[in-house]
Amino acid sequence: MLLEVKGLTTVFHMKEGAVRAVQNASFQAGKGEVLAIVGESGSGKSVTSLSIMGLVGEQGTVESGRILYKGEDLLKASKKRMQQLRGNEISMIFQEPMTSLNPVHSIRKQLVEAITTHKNATKQEAEEHALEMLDFVGIPSPKARMGNYPHEMSGGMRQRVMIAMALSCDPQLLIADEPTTALDVTIQAQIMDLLHGLKERLGMGMILITHDLGIVAETADRVAVMYCGRIVEEAPVKELFEEPLHPYTRGLIASIPRLDVSVKRLPVIRGMVPDPTLVPKGCSFSDRCDYCEDKCKRDVPGLASVSPTRKVRCFQRAGILEEKDEKDEKGGAACQN
Amino acid sequence: MPELAPLVQVKSLSKSFVLERSWGGKPTSVLKAVDNISFSVAKGEVFGLVGESGCGKTTIGKLICGMFSPDSGQILYDGRDITHLNQKERRSLCTEIQFIFQDPYSSLNPRMTVWQTLSEPIAINGLLPKSEIGKRVDKLLDCVGLASYTKSRYPHEFSGGQRQRIGIARALALNPKFIVCDEPVSALDVSIQAQVLNLLADLKDEFGLTYIFIAHGLNVIKHLSDRVAVMYLGKIMETAPKEGLSNPINPYTKALMSAIPIPDPNRKRERILLSGDVPSPINPGPGCRFASRCFAASPECSLSEPPAQEYEKGHFASCFNAAPAN
Amino acid sequence: MSDSIKKSSPAADAWHVLKQSKSAMLGLIIIVFLFLLALGGKLILPHDPYIGSMAENFQPPSAAHWMGTDELGRDILSRIIDGTRISLRVGIVSVLAALVVGTALGATAAYYGKRVDMIIMRFMDMMLAIPDILLAIAIMAALGPGIDKAIIAISFVTIPQYARIVRGCVLSVKESDYIAAARLVGNKDWRIIARHILPNVASAIIVRSTLGISSAILDAAALGFLGLGVQPPYAEWGTMLGSGRLYIFNAPYIVVFPGLAITITVLAFNLFGDGLRDALDPKGKIR
Numbered sequence: 001m002l003l004e005v006k007g008l009t010t011v012f013h014m015k016e017g018a019v020r021a022v023q024n025a026s027f028q029a030g031k032g033e034v035l036a037i038v039g040e041s042g043s044g045k046s047v048t049s050l051s052i053m054g055l056v057g058e059q060g061t062v063e064s065g066r067i068l069y070k071g072e073d074l075l076k077a078s079k080k081r082m083q084q085l086r087g088n089e090i091s092m093i094f095q096e097p098m099t100s101l102n103p104v105h106s107i108r109k110q111l112v113e114a115i116t117t118h119k120n121a122t123k124q125e126a127e128e129h130a131l132e133m134l135d136f137v138g139i140p141s142p143k144a145r146m147g148n149y150p151h152e153m154s155g156g157m158r159q160r161v162m163i164a165m166a167l168s169c170d171p172q173l174l175i176a177d178e179p180t181t182a183l184d185v186t187i188q189a190q191i192m193d194l195l196h197g198l199k200e201r202l203g204m205g206m207i208l209i210t211h212d213l214g215i216v217a218e219t220a221d222r223v224a225v226m227y228c229g230r231i232v233e234e235a236p237v238k239e240l241f242e243e244p245l246h247p248y249t250r251g252l253i254a255s256i257p258r259l260d261v262s263v264k265r266l267p268v269i270r271g272m273v274p275d276p277t278l279v280p281k282g283c284s285f286s287d288r289c290d291y292c293e294d295k296c297k298r299d300v301p302g303l304a305s306v307s308p309t310r311k312v313r314c315f316q317r318a319g320i321l322e323e324k325d326e327k328d329e330k331g332g333a334a335c336q337n
Numbered sequence: 338m339p340e341l342a343p344l345v346q347v348k349s350l351s352k353s354f355v356l357e358r359s360w361g362g363k364p365t366s367v368l369k370a371v372d373n374i375s376f377s378v379a380k381g382e383v384f385g386l387v388g389e390s391g392c393g394k395t396t397i398g399k400l401i402c403g404m405f406s407p408d409s410g411q412i413l414y415d416g417r418d419i420t421h422l423n424q425k426e427r428r429s430l431c432t433e434i435q436f437i438f439q440d441p442y443s444s445l446n447p448r449m450t451v452w453q454t455l456s457e458p459i460a461i462n463g464l465l466p467k468s469e470i471g472k473r474v475d476k477l478l479d480c481v482g483l484a485s486y487t488k489s490r491y492p493h494e495f496s497g498g499q500r501q502r503i504g505i506a507r508a509l510a511l512n513p514k515f516i517v518c519d520e521p522v523s524a525l526d527v528s529i530q531a532q533v534l535n536l537l538a539d540l541k542d543e544f545g546l547t548y549i550f551i552a553h554g555l556n557v558i559k560h561l562s563d564r565v566a567v568m569y570l571g572k573i574m575e576t577a578p579k580e581g582l583s584n585p586i587n588p589y590t591k592a593l594m595s596a597i598p599i600p601d602p603n604r605k606r607e608r609i610l611l612s613g614d615v616p617s618p619i620n621p622g623p624g625c626r627f628a629s630r631c632f633a634a635s636p637e638c639s640l641s642e643p644p645a646q647e648y649e650k651g652h653f654a655s656c657f658n659a660a661p662a663n
Numbered sequence: 664m665s666d667s668i669k670k671s672s673p674a675a676d677a678w679h680v681l682k683q684s685k686s687a688m689l690g691l692i693i694i695v696f697l698f699l700l701a702l703g704g705k706l707i708l709p710h711d712p713y714i715g716s717m718a719e720n721f722q723p724p725s726a727a728h729w730m731g732t733d734e735l736g737r738d739i740l741s742r743i744i745d746g747t748r749i750s751l752r753v754g755i756v757s758v759l760a761a762l763v764v765g766t767a768l769g770a771t772a773a774y775y776g777k778r779v780d781m782i783i784m785r786f787m788d789m790m791l792a793i794p795d796i797l798l799a800i801a802i803m804a805a806l807g808p809g810i811d812k813a814i815i816a817i818s819f820v821t822i823p824q825y826a827r828i829v830r831g832c833v834l835s836v837k838e839s840d841y842i843a844a845a846r847l848v849g850n851k852d853w854r855i856i857a858r859h860i861l862p863n864v865a866s867a868i869i870v871r872s873t874l875g876i877s878s879a880i881l882d883a884a885a886l887g888f889l890g891l892g893v894q895p896p897y898a899e900w901g902t903m904l905g906s907g908r909l910y911i912f913n914a915p916y917i918v919v920f921p922g923l924a925i926t927i928t929v930l931a932f933n934l935f936g937d938g939l940r941d942a943l944d945p946k947g948k949i950r
Binding site: 040041140154156157184185186187188189190192193211212213214215216217218237238241242251252253255256257258259260262263265266267268269270272273 | 389390496498499526527528529530531532534535538553554555556557559560561579582583592593594595596597598599600601602603604608610611613614615
């Protein structure tokens with residue numbers, strides 16, 4: 001296994017008290033596989049990725065858990081080792097490329113620097129490699145683009161440069177944190193297509209962090225759904241969309257307006273994501289859940305395996321499954337027209 | 338759809354912004370945000386404007402509300418020309434036309450409580466005697482699904498979705514007949530988007546409102562709108578009734594449709610990937626705006642602008658190379 | 664939002680942050696103390712600040728005269744206490760006057776822009792091109808000496824500072840969506856400025872005025888020192904310094920104590936002003 005995260009808990013110490021941004025998260029990402037971590041704001045999906053990269057910042061600490069990259073625990077790795085891993089083996093691309101590219105250096109300088117610090121290459125070789133990378137990520141006339149500064153490029157182009165930089169040292173694992181959220185839809189399609197193609201060609205593992213279930217459906221192999229710091233459901237992408245088990249996942253999938261299906265009213269999840277300091281005591285979703293019972297308010301359900309490939313964190317899943325069967329018998333897809 | 342009297346008519350509306358001037362004051366760099374656009378919105382209709390950033394959809398909304406003044410063209414509201422109004426006339430329209438902003442964080446005055454935000458419009462326009470304003474504010478909050486005890490709070494005490502509800506309540510405070518909704522859900526979380534979309538639909542039915550609904554997501558637009566106009570760089574590329582959208586004619590609409598990810602892994606579609614970026618709308622050349630990225634472009638596309646043609650009833654598209662609807 | 668969160672207003676939040684700053688609280692305590700002295704000082708004066716006996720002149724600090732006596736035998740402590748009233752009055756009134764005029768000018772310039780902005784701000788630039796104290800001296804020379812005239816001179820020369828700050832803040836606020844919304848619901852211009860824009864630039868203005876009080880007190884002292892401001896026998900601290908400077912070598916306490924009074928007052932307003940800036944600056948907030 002390329003990456004194995006076990007019981008990861010990351011805590012932020014704030015004025016209002018400690019906030020568990022990620023609680024007891026466990027998942028795996030294999031070679032050539034896309035694992036999507038889906039969630040809304042405050043779900044802890046970004047903190048999870050930052051924890052893996054060792055970049056949680058000063059207010060946050062990884063309280064417990066293990067992050068095994070090819071068997072090596074990243075939480076025990078030295079600062080130097082982490083730096084080595086970060087460029088060479090694990091790379092990350094961020095939502096807003098403008099904030100992660102240095103505005104005062106040209107693309108050439110930044111790419112060459114990224115390559116020479118992690119690879120044993122002369123400046124000349126690095127420059128050639130940089131050119132190759134820009135071409136590789138589909139930037140037209142890369143030679144001319146090398147001299148540009150970030151602000152001279154469009155959002156889509158900047159994201160491509162970010163990807164070129166992230167891939168310049170042939171990482172084995174790529175973490176993409178909302179890579180297309182800041183982009184227009186037609187550009188988003190280009191970037192997702194590019195990422196997908198690169199993954200296929202390079203055979204790397206990818207963790208895709210997003211709030212967009214459409215992107216998940218089109219690119220991911222496996223999905224982990226996060227809510228209030230906990231993974232509430234994990235499943236292969238097809239099974240998740242065909243039959244979501246957790247009430248939150250179901251609500252989320254149902255509430256997206258779709259191009260191919262027309263409904264008069266959208267089904268909604270009532271209420272809203274709780275303030276991180278005020279998450280309900282038992283199941284964090286209990287205050288918004290239609291299936292909630294006393295037990296849900298009291299105890300935190302465990303992430304239980306329901307099949308060899310699927311896990312769900314819910315006390316009521318048996319009841320939910322029964323109800324779904326009933327519905328199917330009644331004639332199924334009532335909402336499709 | 339039965340022929341209804343148009344509530345809002347926009348006739349060859351244009352607006353450009355001068356970005357740079359030469360020393361003599363001559364404009365050297367002009368952004369054509371809205372370029373010769375016409376459409377009309379019937380009473381009770383939801384007219385969707387969709388497009389990517391920089392296509393001019395928000396500018397149209399702001400032109401109608403008088404936040405900008407157009408360079409040329411005409412805006413008619415209920416048959417009356419409201420293109421160029423003085424401040425007093427514009428103020429008198431506030432009980433007719435309202436606006437819902439995209440960003441719920443910058444659209445509420447941080448120093449005013451909910452009560453102040455909602456009672457002010459009613460008070461300054463003298464719609465109700467002072468004693469009845471309280472009841473009205475409670476009613477407004479109830480309409481948008483907020484408890485009345487929240488009215489003494491300040492905006493920072495609310496989440497994004499709740500703030501958007503307050504913004505909607507403010508727009509409703511003056512009983513307008515027409516509201517421009519400028520990307521009202523794009524800043525919100527997925528599970529909150531559906532709530533707000535439903536709320537907007539309910540309010541429309543309850544108060545008989547007419548909307549111009551602006552968004553960049555075709556799925557959101559299609560859900561709420563009766564008729565949709567697809568915009569690209571200041572031009573309308575295609576106007577279609579909602580049902581017609583599943584049968585797009587203009588190549589840009591086709592590409593936009595196929596770029597929207599569908600949350601269903603079993604529906605693998607043929608993707609139309611556009612090459613290149615959205616070009617800047619600064620100093621555009623002649624011809625179709627989309628020609629530089631279009632997969633169906635022919636030489637004539639970059640020479641002159643394609644006129645709008647009706648392909649089906651109410652379904653217009655501007656393209657030289659569009660195949661007639663099949 | 665849950666009900667368990669206690670209601671908070673922007674002002675309450677700012678006070679919460681302010682309370683945690685030790686230096687701001689120290690400044691506040693000194694300021695409150697100075698105000699009490701200014702209001703009730705008359706009741707605790709150990710001696711008459713204006714009548715002394717020549718027999719007791721140049722006395723070093725002692726049990727009878729804690730800070731000694733000046734060249735006319737007047738008790739320095741009493742004079743400093745009495746001077747508090749004058750200094751605070753000059754500081755606060757001149758800042759208020761400059762603030763009102765500066766805010767009106769700055770807000771008008773920013774809100775209407777274009778030619779209005781051009782005319783007002785170029786005039787402000789012209790004023791800023793002349794050193795404050797020089798301009799104040801020129802005005803005093805024209806008006807003649809006196810407390811009220813010192814206040815007029817100081818407030819006049821500081822108007823551009825407030826106008827510029829207010830203009831900058833208004834420019835950034837006026838493009839906000841909530842201002843557009845306010846216009847859309849039928850607010851008139853003056854109401855938008857007064858009810859929607861100014862409350863949102865108030866924090867910057869408050870911070871600047873608090874710091875402005877200290878510089879106004881310094882300016883008044885400087886004018887007094889030069890013999891242009893408050894005239895003897897009034898116990899203005901700067902005037903005391905000015906008339907005491909002749910005796911600085913043989914009776915240093917004559918100038919040390921008024922100087923200390925100025926320093927402490929200015930420091931207190933600066934400490935408090937800095938604390939206020941941290942408390943009111945939205946970027947300093949956690950969320």
